[in-house]
Amino acid sequence: MSQRGSGYERKALDLYDTPAWVTAPLLPHLPGVRAVWEPAAGSGKMVEALRAGGLTVEASDIAGGKDFLTSAPPVELDAIVTNPPYMLAREFIERALLLMRPRGLVAMLLRTDFDHAASRRHLFSKCPAFARKVVLTKRIVWFDGPKAAPSFNHAWYIWDWRHRGSPMLAYAPAQ
Ligand SMILES: C[S@@+](CC[C@H](N)C(=O)[O-])C[C@H]1O[C@@H](n2cnc3c(N)ncnc32)[C@H](O)[C@@H]1O
Numbered sequence: 001m002s003q004r005g006s007g008y009e010r011k012a013l014d015l016y017d018t019p020a021w022v023t024a025p026l027l028p029h030l031p032g033v034r035a036v037w038e039p040a041a042g043s044g045k046m047v048e049a050l051r052a053g054g055l056t057v058e059a060s061d062i063a064g065g066k067d068f069l070t071s072a073p074p075v076e077l078d079a080i081v082t083n084p085p086y087m088l089a090r091e092f093i094e095r096a097l098l099l100m101r102p103r104g105l106v107a108m109l110l111r112t113d114f115d116h117a118a119s120r121r122h123l124f125s126k127c128p129a130f131a132r133k134v135v136l137t138k139r140i141v142w143f144d145g146p147k148a149a150p151s152f153n154h155a156w157y158i159w160d161w162r163h164r165g166s167p168m169l170a171y172a173p174a175q
Pocket of ligand 1: 016017018040045046062066068069082084088
């Protein structure tokens, strides 16, 4: 997730760790999911939170030699969940959707306005699998230290190939 314009210095490969409180509210929105691939795992913060929720998680990252955009997925897989590098977010979503067809689920942590762009309609209003947006009502602080400050607003975007009908909206923590 890029943090340009928020006072954050850009880190190489967008290596931002997602705090556990951000991943925890996603868990109730993963019905029937047991086996997850976190393909941009970084230092593993999101992986830890998913495992703490009882999920079996396969973790990889380009830093460990596995490029999500070109690598084969694990054999056992119900869902792909990650916080993608901002500059590759569209490519990550498109590839994840392709890999999870025809029955799986995709969850990506993105800025709350990521679904506004006309160029991304094929991922949202024109995508039958787009099932849910879970808006985080607190802003994320991406690192500790004297310069730490909240950044942009974020949401979980969830695609589920079993979904039918319009996408749903939820808030976390619940209001
Ligand atoms: C925003 S960090 C997310 C880290 C972790 N998912 C989390 O939320 O704590 C983005 C991660 O994407 C990885 N990355 C960048 N390009 C990638 C690619 N093509 N394939 C796999 N991982 C990639 C970076 O190395 C970095 O660890």
